Amino acid sequence: MSNYVILSQSAHKQTKVITERSEKYGDNIKYAATFPLEFRNIQACYPIFFSKSSDTGEFFPIALLGFEDAENLFLNESGWDATYIPMMVERHPFLIGYQVSSEAEEGKKPVVSIDMDNPRVNEDAGEALFEENAQPSEFLKYIMAKLESLHQGHEHSKGFISALTALDLLEPFTLEITLDNGSNNQLLGFYTINEEKLMQLDGDALAGLNTNGYLQPIYMAVASYARIRALIDKKNARLQ
Amino acid sequence: MSNSVNRIVIVGGGTAGWLSAGIIAAEHYSAENSVSEGFQLCLVESPDIPTIGVGEGTWPSMRTTLQKMGISETEFFRECSVSFKQGTQFHGWTTGGEDSYAHPFTLPHKYSENNLAAHWQSVRDQVKFADAVCPQSRLFNNKLAPKNIATPEYACNVNYGYHLDAGKFADFLRKHCVEKLGVVHISANMTAVNSADNGDIASITTDSHGAIEGDLFIDCSGSRSLLLGEYYGIPLVSKSHCLFNNCALAAQVPYQNPEDPIQSCTLSTAQSAGWIWDIGLPSRRGIGHTYSSAHKTEDGARVELLNYIATTAGEQAAADASIRKITFDPGHRAKFWHRNCVAIGMSSGFIEPLEASALVLVELSATMIAEQLPANRQIMDLVAKRFNNKFLYRWDRIIDFLKLHYVLTQRRDSEYWIDNCAASSIPDSLQELLDIWRYQAPWHRDTNHIDEMFPSASFQYVLYGMDFCTQTNPTRRRSDRETAKVAMALFSENAKRTEQLMASLPTNRELINKIYKYGFQKI
Numbered sequence: 122m123s124n125y126v127i128l129s130q131s132a133h134k135q136t137k138v139i140t141e142r143s144e145k146y147g148d149n150i151k152y153a154a155t156f157p158l159e160f161r162n163i164q165a166c167y168p169i170f171f172s173k174s175s176d177t178g179e180f181f182p183i184a185l186l187g188f189e190d191a192e193n194l195f196l197n198e199s200g201w202d203a204t205y206i207p208m209m210v211e212r213h214p215f216l217i218g219y220q221v222s223s224e225a226e227e228g229k230k231p232v233v234s235i236d237m238d239n240p241r242v243n244e245d246a247g248e249a250l251f252e253e254n255a256q257p258s259e260f261l262k263y264i265m266a267k268l269e270s271l272h273q274g275h276e277h278s279k280g281f282i283s284a285l286t287a288l289d290l291l292e293p294f295t296l297e298i299t300l301d302n303g304s305n306n307q308l309l310g311f312y313t314i315n316e317e318k319l320m321q322l323d324g325d326a327l328a329g330l331n332t333n334g335y336l337q338p339i340y341m342a343v344a345s346y347a348r349i350r351a352l353i354d355k356k357n358a359r360l361q
Numbered sequence: 362m363s364n365s366v367n368r369i370v371i372v373g374g375g376t377a378g379w380l381s382a383g384i385i386a387a388e389h390y391s392a393e394n395s396v397s398e399g400f401q402l403c404l405v406e407s408p409d410i411p412t413i414g415v416g417e418g419t420w421p422s423m424r425t426t427l428q429k430m431g432i433s434e435t436e437f438f439r440e441c442s443v444s445f446k447q448g449t450q451f452h453g454w455t456t457g458g459e460d461s462y463a464h465p466f467t468l469p470h471k472y473s474e475n476n477l478a479a480h481w482q483s484v485r486d487q488v489k490f491a492d493a494v495c496p497q498s499r500l501f502n503n504k505l506a507p508k509n510i511a512t513p514e515y516a517c518n519v520n521y522g523y524h525l526d527a528g529k530f531a532d533f534l535r536k537h538c539v540e541k542l543g544v545v546h547i548s549a550n551m552t553a554v555n556s557a558d559n560g561d562i563a564s565i566t567t568d569s570h571g572a573i574e575g576d577l578f579i580d581c582s583g584s585r586s587l588l589l590g591e592y593y594g595i596p597l598v599s600k601s602h603c604l605f606n607n608c609a610l611a612a613q614v615p616y617q618n619p620e621d622p623i624q625s626c627t628l629s630t631a632q633s634a635g636w637i638w639d640i641g642l643p644s645r646r647g648i649g650h651t652y653s654s655a656h657k658t659e660d661g662a663r664v665e666l667l668n669y670i671a672t673t674a675g676e677q678a679a680a681d682a683s684i685r686k687i688t689f690d691p692g693h694r695a696k697f698w699h700r701n702c703v704a705i706g707m708s709s710g711f712i713e714p715l716e717a718s719a720l721v722l723v724e725l726s727a728t729m730i731a732e733q734l735p736a737n738r739q740i741m742d743l744v745a746k747r748f749n750n751k752f753l754y755r756w757d758r759i760i761d762f763l764k765l766h767y768v769l770t771q772r773r774d775s776e777y778w779i780d781n782c783a784a785s786s787i788p789d790s791l792q793e794l795l796d797i798w799r800y801q802a803p804w805h806r807d808t809n810h811i812d813e814m815f816p817s818a819s820f821q822y823v824l825y826g827m828d829f830c831t832q833t834n835p836t837r838r839r840s841d842r843e844t845a846k847v848a849m850a851l852f853s854e855n856a857k858r859t860e861q862l863m864a865s866l867p868t869n870r871e872l873i874n875k876i877y878k879y880g881f882q883k884i
Contacts, residue, residue: 177879178510286882293884312884 124238139247142201153207156274157338164345171312194355214239217268364738370575374406377706378581379534381727386542388731403545418717434514435880442526453631462826465497478802480848490825496859501626506872514881586708605653634777656777698745769827
């Protein structure tokens with residue numbers, strides 16, 4: 122279980138965070154949540170699909186990393202073999218929240234929390250969070266910037282998903298894969314962009330998507346399907 | 362003059378009127394082209410007559426009905442105080458004591474290929490029939506929902522219908538019919554019916570909108586049956602010699618705590634001369650006592666109802682309860698479609714609320730009218746004949762099925778239950794089935810039509826829920842050993858699936874709260 126506490130210089134001056142990518146730090150995952158503002162980087166490495174939250178039923182975009190539970194085909198002994206790591210993976214063990222200090226929007230203050238039970242957190246190895254002089258380390262500044270983008274990306278993603286569902290642009294799909302060893306496999310439970318409906322959208326609908334910055338990520342998701350082949354190749358390579 | 366059937370006039374609002382309007386309009390209108398060639402559908406509703414608001418339980422068929430009308434299930438939940446109904450739990454019907462059985466909406470496991478009833482006979486002392494053959498009884502007895510928030514709208518993990526607030530439902534349907542389906546709503550009182558030369562109804566006169574002409578008139582005026590009954594004089598065929606209940610006392614009871622669990626089935630508890638329904642909506646419970654006035658006084662019935670409320674909701678709730686009385690003459694019209702007039706809802710008949718057959722009959726009637734809408738007046742009499750045959754058959758099946766709940770009782774503690782078992786009160790068609798079922802369990806062979814209202818599985822749930830014994834055939838069949846093996850495997854598959862569902866489904870209340878907050882996805 123996780124144990125998030127608010128990050129502070131006084132409580133965490135000795136704390137270090139291991140940034141190595143490995144199964145023992147929880148990186149062996151079938152998919153990672155993502156959001157449209159990082160689709161450009163994601164689609165260069167991974168196929169983008171959509172999954173449904175079991176808690177709310179709401180859709181969210183994901184980067185597919187493997188075909189089975191606890192299978193990240195990008196993870197090997199030397200780490201995560203890709204040019205870009207999804208921000209939702211990189212954020213661990215941190216979380217960003219906002220403290221509302223007054224009624225006004227501007228009164229919102231970002232609050233960073235850290236999961237003290239995350240195996241990355243220790244006092245011996247990895248990146249320090251604070252310098253000797255009590256200032257945030259370069260690493261922490263980098264993480265803070267990431268968390269800020271993550272928060273913005275998440276807000277933008279909500280509108281993106283609403284637009285997709287309002288236009289009925291998502292559809293369930295099943296991926297049938299035949300591997301080199303002859304086994305047939307099915308990937309179930311994900312959703313994809315309905316390209317037929319996308320092509321039928323009229324000018325007003327397209328302009329609406331474009332104005333909100335949703336059109337480009339839609340096409341990036343569509344383009345990302347070309348990454349499925351590379352993922353299958355990785356899977357076949359593991360079978361040998 | 363053209364005699365094509367283009368103008369449909371529905372007389373009466375309420376759930377029957379608006380549901381019929383929605384079903385017919387959904388079939389004959391389309392969103393892009395709001396009025397198809399010459400077709401008109403208007404509903405005339407009296408602003409002065411309150412709707413009776415009976416029928417707070419639906420069958421699973423309502424899901425398809427609403428979906429076809431283009432209604433969002435999320436909005437329906439948010440607007441009509443809807444909760445999930447997965448079947449009925451009957452208490453005290455067999456012995457009047459602690460006995461209890463379930464009639465779930467889900468068919469027994471792999472019902473199309475296997476009749477598990479025969480094999481359950483050998484384990485009947487260890488496990489209840491419904492629990493042995495399907496997961497649903499355990500789910501609803503734990504007040505669990507039939508699906509998750511991630512399950513798409515109208516889809517299910519286990520089959521379900523709804524409990525709803527009938528008044529809110531009529532308002533919701535009215536809005537949808539008028540705004541989305543192009544139904545014309547006329548708020549006026551009907552003052553006269555005007556005949557055409559051939560004896561058809563040419564028009565109705567209203568107090569504030571003059572005469573309204575039509576080619577087909579649908580009578581949804583409730584038990585007064587203004588067109589079919591009063592105007593055409595089609596008599597009511599009484600069924601009170603078979604099904605005795607003719608009164609109902611209804612109350613709305615608040616939850617003690619607003620977050621109290623919501624039942625996921627209708628509770629039906631037998632009384633000395635009738636039974637009490639208990640329907641859990643998110644905002645309140647609807648509790649009522651339907652009874653036979655020949656066997657019980659109103660005061661006597663009231664005492665039993667208040668006892669039930671006091672026991673299940675506290676003394677205060679019983680003290681505060683405001684009780685409304687409804688009387689009805691159990692039976693149906695001798696025919697339902699006469700000339701250019703067809704009755705739907707209580708104007709066509711009403712037996713009693715057991716098994717919630719009222720709304721499903723509205724759905725079936727309106728669907729048949731929508732699908733077989735006569736192209737012209739000449740063909741209408743043939744469509745009417747088919748309609749009458751079909752619905753007379755359906756009423757007979759409903760009567761057989763409702764009566765089945767009474768004839769299996771072992772209760773002899775009051776005249777009501779004794780009279781219910783008198784041979785003279787049992788239809789021949791039901792008696793024949795009972796005789797056969799002594800030796801063979803109901804299955805597909807027991808139903809004659811592909812669109813039967815009650816699948817043979819429903820008979821199984823009631824029979825074996827009420828301790829009916831089917832003796833196995835004395836001659837052994839060559840296939841017996843093989844099918845017994847299969848049956849045992851199916852029982853254990855069912856037990857496994859039940860455990861999985863028990864672990865993964867939210868409670869009725871939890872899921873409804875999530876629907877309010879997030880809504881269902883369409884896919």
